[in-house]
Amino acid sequence: MLYTPCSETDVYIALTMLDSDALAKATPVRKDAWARWFPHLEPLIERIGDEGRYDRFDLIKLSRWSAGKVAVIGDAAHALPPNIGQGGGCAMMNALSLAVYLDREADVSAALATWERNERPVTEHAQRISYLLGLPTTWPPALRAMALGMAGRSKWLVRQRTRTALHRPTGTTP
8 A cells, every 4th residue: 555645635545456356456445445454544544535446557668768759758668567666756757868868969869869778777677676576466475575575674675676766867967
């Protein structure tokens, strides 16, 4: 369960579950079930309205992000599961860097090719790590708990998980 305040009165809530969990993915949200699973969040769960939808997470990996004078950015180019919470950040980072490259280079095709070559590796790293950290969700509970516990304690994996978040995007250096 992910919850993020959006204003003084609105909260964004994302409920995640396995695709095979019919009760958890029911819409409208089965508040009784979610309150049983997360009793400490019951006041928040009770605020969920009747609107909602269920979507599967996708991993999108295009062979190219650009061709000629056309570029694709955001989830259309590199959707990743939310396991490390960096999909939106990658989209914003790539949009900013795209603007910088287009501003620096008069030849749009050349700018796009350079942008993709230089910026794509950090986003693909985030995709790989997010995908890998999602694999244990389908494992038996004991094995899943052990794997995710080790992942949380591994300094190397923490560095991999935060590499994109700590990356200084093109266009932000003074």
